Amino acid sequence: MDKLLEKYHSLCNYMExxxxxxxxxxxxxxxxxxxxxxxKRKPAYxxxxxxxxxxxxxRIINERIMHTGQIRGVQQRDQDTLxxxxxxxxxxxxxxxxxxxxxxxxxxxxxxxxYSWLQQCLIGREATFxxxxxxxxxxxxxxxxxxxxxxxxxxxxxxxxxxxxxxxARFAQDVAAAVKRNSKYYKxxxxxxxxxxSKEAWLTWAxxxxxxxxxxxxxxxxxxxxxxxxxxxVR
Numbered sequence: 001m002d003k004l005l006e007k008y009h010s011l012c013n014y015m016e017x018x019x020x021x022x023x024x025x026x027x028x029x030x031x032x033x034x035x036x037x038x039x040k041r042k043p044a045y046x047x048x049x050x051x052x053x054x055x056x057x058x059r060i061i062n063e064r065i066m067h068t069g070q071i072r073g074v075q076q077r078d079q080d081t082l083x084x085x086x087x088x089x090x091x092x093x094x095x096x097x098x099x100x101x102x103x104x105x106x107x108x109x110x111x112x113x114x115y116s117w118l119q120q121c122l123i124g125r126e127a128t129f130x131x132x133x134x135x136x137x138x139x140x141x142x143x144x145x146x147x148x149x150x151x152x153x154x155x156x157x158x159x160x161x162x163x164x165x166x167x168x169a170r171f172a173q174d175v176a177a178a179v180k181r182n183s184k185y186y187k188x189x190x191x192x193x194x195x196x197x198s199k200e201a202w203l204t205w206a207x208x209x210x211x212x213x214x215x216x217x218x219x220x221x222x223x224x225x226x227x228x229x230x231x232x233x234v235r
Contacts, residue, residue, distance in 0.1 A: 050087040051099035053134040053141040061131045064181070071125050072100050074118045081110040081118065082140050085129065102140035105169075106132055106176050107189040108160045114168030122147070128156060132185075133176035142176040144185065164193045167200065 050056055050067070073084040084100040110118065129143040146156035163169035171193040177186045206213050 049089055049092070049095045049099065050101045051096065052101065053139065056131050056134060056141060061133065062181075064130050066128050066130050068126065068128050069101070071122045071127055073123060074115065075102070076115060077140075079109060080104055080140070081115060083118070083122070083145065085127070085143075103129060103143045103145060104140045104174070105160045105163070106142050106144055106174060106182070107171055107186050108163050108169035109172040110163060110169045114163050114166070117163075117166070117168050122159070127159075132182050133179055135175045138175075142174060160189055161192050164189060165196050167196065 048055065067087060067089075069085040069087040071083055072086050075082045075084060082102045082104055085103050086097070087101050089095070108114075126148050127145055128148065129145045132142045132144055134141040145159045147159060148156060160169070164171065171190050173186070176182050206216060
């Protein structure tokens with residue numbers, strides 16, 4: 001015990017001196033501890049490109065971490081419409097131009113008009129996505145996908161919600177709907193489809209009476225600025 005105390009006091013005396021070795025030991029230990037803490041909390045997935053669903057850890061899905069990427073293509077596989085995303089990690093070190101992440105839009109079944117709209121309006125656009133679920137045996141991941149609009153702004157437009165509003169898709173349950181943390185989002189999508197159907201029915205009724213329809217458009221044009229009269233994705 002005396003020897004241990006003697007060595008301890010010797011170490012304390014040495015550490016109290018203002019020497020380069022002491023500073024290197026202190027800062028080196030601190031940096032190492034910080035690196036270990038960072039790896040435990042934010043691992044190398046933030047510098048690794050997601051090229052397939054297996055690259056996405058469950059922790060990122062559970063914490064609903066948002067990622068960015070570019071939409072490179074659209075594919076139809078049976079009844080599923082997949083968007084091919086080039087994931088852009090926080091620090092893009094090891095990235096590939098050819099490897100794309102297959103992403104399925106949650107809560108929607110896209111029709112032919114929706115598929116054409118996705119091809120014409122989304123390919124090449126920057127987007128953000130939040131992984132909601134990945135299932136074993138599936139080669140895609142279900143993600144909440146949003147466009148950044150305008151391109152240099154910070155407004156996010158949910159693609160699934162937009163498809164339902166345009167009547168380019170209908171609401172459909174999928175594997176991610178069974179996850180409790182996603183229930184609020186799927187409930188919102190169902191409400192969007194219901195309100196859109198009600199609005200469409202009202203417009204169909206109003207179209208039978210040209211006078212009412214004309215007055216409605218005149219009132220809308222007088223109250224709203226011209227920019228608001230255009231569809232949101234073409235403003």
